[in-house]
Amino acid sequence: MNLRAGLVAAAALLLPLAAAVPGHAATSAPTAATAFAGSCPAAGVVTQGYSSTHDGVDIANSLGTPIYAVGAGEVIASGPAQGYGQWIRILHPDGTVTEYGHMYQRDVSVGQQVAAGQRIALMGSEGDSTGVHLHLRVRVGTSTSIRGIDPVPYLRDRGVGLPCTPGGGGGGTTTVTAWTQANVRSCAARSCDIVSTVYPNESYPAHCWVVGESVTDEGITNDKWVRLPLNAGGVGYVSAIYLKGDETGGVTTRC
Ligand SMILES: [Zn+2]
Incomplete structure (x- = not known):
């Protein structure tokens, strides 16, 4: 692989986070009262x-x-x-x-x-x-x-601990890899708005994990959700059941 191809491949890894799914978001259940995913107000x-x-x-x-x-x-x-x-x-x-x-x-x-x-x-x-x-x-x-x-x-x-780092709500930075396509939501439950999508075998930056709604898939139940920074700003949450690694998707820091 030449250098240029390598750079394009590296950039492509980050792109899926920007790809929200407006159709799904517009038709999801009423979420007006749901706490939104917060962003860090200021460094300091x-x-x-x-x-x-x-x-x-x-x-x-x-x-x-x-x-x-x-x-x-x-x-x-x-x-x-x-x-x-x-x-x-x-x-x-x-x-x-x-x-x-x-x-x-x-x-x-x-x-x-x-x-x-x-x-x-x-x-x-x-x-x-x-x-x-x-x-x-x-x-x-x-x-x-x-x-x-x-x-x-x-x-x-809303996922922000003070003091915080602008751009992601604070916390350490690690990487998660999805094993299947999954929705990234505004909070840690399937009733929350869809704000982005992760794709199979793609890697994404992650902050930390929270306990949220239990999700069962293929006989496994997992209530851990991983917080990701969104390219569009703010943060989103994906159920760790869709991530490779252990029950927190390999993320060791709790939010
Ligand atoms: Zn004051």
Whole structure:
């Protein structure tokens, strides 16, 4: 094999992750209330967690650090805001709202649809802030009069542990190989939206595994699902029963 052919073959290995299956996704069962697969909001150090006096989590890094949408959704606010200096609010399909504050620059406007992991802003120290950081608040519903919920378990439920690495939700990187064609879904159950597909004998980067819905095939039952980064941004989950290797597809890290 010459060098050029080798490069093409290597590139082809990554392509199937970009190939979503819109027909299947459009006809899948209602999933409006299903927790979406999350993306890392920003690289940085968690300097303050959620408490009775702090409605959100602070992630600190240097001025201009990119900030990414935690999940797909609609931008319902983008502009100046009391205390925040500037804020962005994104309404997700599951009815939750993520709020981003203190940004130095905003890249999105009201009414815009964003993808999970899409860059929306640059980190700053605008407003009521003592240093460059992202204040991330999560609310259930669009009301601003109710207190938010703890973003850490909210993110964990969506496959993101803090601190995280943008582009994949964090965790170590390993590789899995599918033995058959299988759907990659937005969360670890067959009722979740199909977001991509894996193909036989192709290898894919993977982050970690979670316990999800039990899947039985050829007399074997397996409740482990492996989290993969998607080329389109964000993450997806595939039942490990469709992956070569042990019951976690050879992935040793639990999410
Ligand atoms: Zn804060």
